[in-house]
Amino acid sequence: MPLSKDEWKQLEDDAYRVRMLTLDTVRWAGGGHIGGSMSAMDALIALYHHEMNFSAEKMDDPARDRFVLSKGHIGVGMAPVLADLGCFPKEWLETYSHIQSHLGMHLDAKKVPGLEASTGSLGHGLAIAVGMALGARQLGQDWRTYCLMGDGECNEGSVWEAAMSAGNWELDNLVGMVDVNHAMIDGMTADVMGLEPFEDKWRAFNWEVINVKGSSMPDIVDAFDKARTIKGKPTMLLLDTVKGEGIDYMEGDYTWHYGAFDDDKYQRAQDSLKRHHEKRLAMVQAGK
Ligand SMILES: Cc1ncc(C[n+]2csc(CCOP(=O)(O)OP(=O)(O)O)c2C)c(N)n1
Secondary structure: OOOOOHHHHHHHHHHHHHHHHHHHHHHHHHOHHHHHHHHHHHHHHHHHHHHHHOOHOOOOOOOOEEEEEOHHHHHHHHHHHHHHHHHOOHHHHOOOOOOOOOOOOOOOOOOOOOOOOOOOOOHHHHHHHHHHHHHHHOOOOOOOEEEEEEEHHHHHHHHHHHEEEEHHOOOOEEEEEEEEEEOOOOEEHHHHHOOOOOHHHHOOOEEEEEEEOOOOHHHHHHHHHHHHHHHOOOEEEEOOOOOOOOOOOOOOHHHOOOOOOHHHHHHHHHHHHHHHHHHHHHHHHHHO
């Protein structure tokens, strides 16, 4: 079902709140993967606050939907999503990436309540998600599995082995997503290792492909709805996003893959996110 205005506004408020919490977490940690956290945040919020059968109360329920964060370097954005949902105390975020913390820079599923898989070594999450989706089928369960990768991550050969197996097994209970923010750690994705024709590659592996404006809550939700109607193959959402979304001086700049703030940059980031949220609310108001 399309989002109502109230639901849309709520998702925007959720995304703003968790983006601000991510800024704080980067600050407490002394640095973090901020660019790819901001580009992925709208999809993460739409997933956890709208799409998935998941909550802090359900995090051990065998019937819950599963999400694998394959681009595991954005722990600094993922931990705030889970803390905000109530999976663990928000105070843990103050120790993110510190020695002896529950929260390492790349999150550990044995230590982080609500996290389904330990990731960080790129290229492994989709194979884990394929296993979860196959598991649901074997057990006759109807939970759905979701997996988020980065576009740079798709340089990894193991992504394509997992893609081939998901297509082969016609896993229509699996939704993949790529955060196509066009940038990676050391340059623009197209300059480091071209992916085009990206869409055709997924189709060739028997995936349904949906192109999505990854900064639009209604578009993301529509794509999740459409994925539920696809039978006999997995669905891939190619999320067209901007690295650093919402923080003007970071947007589109790959050098903000990982970064730290001084007081001035922190203040400017907060101010920019506030303006970004106001713009988003005006779009909700206008209905587009
Ligand atoms: C196997 C592996 N090789 C290298 C790295 C180092 N690394 C961390 S993030 C990154 C770039 C990933 O780019 P992308 O997937 O586009 O991430 P995003 O821009 O969405 O943050 C690399 C190469 C890693 N984590 N794992």
